[in-house]
Amino acid sequence: MKKGFLFKLFVYFLSVSFLLLINEFPRMIAEANQKAIPVAQMVSRGAVKFEVKENLWEKVETPFPIFEGMKIKTEKGGALLALADRTRIEVDSDSLFCLEQRDQFNLLQGKINFRIQPDVPLRFKVANLWIGKSYPLQTSKSPSVMLTKDKESEGSILMHSKGSVIVKSIQGSLYVTNEDGAVLASLSSLTLLRRVDYFSIGHSQP
Numbered sequence: 001m002k003k004g005f006l007f008k009l010f011v012y013f014l015s016v017s018f019l020l021l022i023n024e025f026p027r028m029i030a031e032a033n034q035k036a037i038p039v040a041q042m043v044s045r046g047a048v049k050f051e052v053k054e055n056l057w058e059k060v061e062t063p064f065p066i067f068e069g070m071k072i073k074t075e076k077g078g079a080l081l082a083l084a085d086r087t088r089i090e091v092d093s094d095s096l097f098c099l100e101q102r103d104q105f106n107l108l109q110g111k112i113n114f115r116i117q118p119d120v121p122l123r124f125k126v127a128n129l130w131i132g133k134s135y136p137l138q139t140s141k142s143p144s145v146m147l148t149k150d151k152e153s154e155g156s157i158l159m160h161s162k163g164s165v166i167v168k169s170i171q172g173s174l175y176v177t178n179e180d181g182a183v184l185a186s187l188s189s190l191t192l193l194r195r196v197d198y199f200s201i202g203h204s205q206p
Helices: 002-036
Strands: 040-045 049-053 056-059 064-066 071-073 078-082 088-091 096-101 104-116 123-126 129-132 153-159 165-171 173-178 183-188 197-201
Touching: 123 153, 153 173, 165 173, 165 183
Parallel strands: 104 123
Antiparallel strands: 040 064, 040 078, 049 056, 049 071, 071 096, 078 088, 088 104, 096 104, 104 153, 123 129, 129 173, 153 165, 165 197, 173 183
16 A cells, blocks of 8 residues: 555656756757857967867967857957957957856956947946946936947957956947946947046056
């Protein structure tokens, strides 16, 4: 009697587990397909490498597809990334970066120049800073912070080896926030005056 009850309980457990697996299967397939699609295409020159596994690097062949979470270092070379809708990121030599997600570029070292199209929600993470061309209105306490519309953003980000960060806005608006979402700086370009705004944080030794 006890064995029969345990057998029925085991069958019930397998049935429930199977139903749960069936319900999760489409989501698992979608996530797998998403990870299998490159987030960017890269052309490079010189010594550019990608991390195969921790602390193991191999030279890239150009053109090269970049997937979520892949780390790239340019060493003495350089690279140009093509993302969605004509968005471009140029990576200087001696830089290290990772596209953590499709809309998140992590700059770990070095310098980049970028041009982001209006409808591309790309943000840059540098140390404990977030840099983007728009800032959500629902969390903003300042009436001067607005979403950028119908205008591409162009600029550069430099992360010094000693930790300081410099952001330049050449065209469009850029917002610099901390990890808590507080706005540290709002950068905008005045093209008629050919003015470029700078924002720096941290300290560098001479």
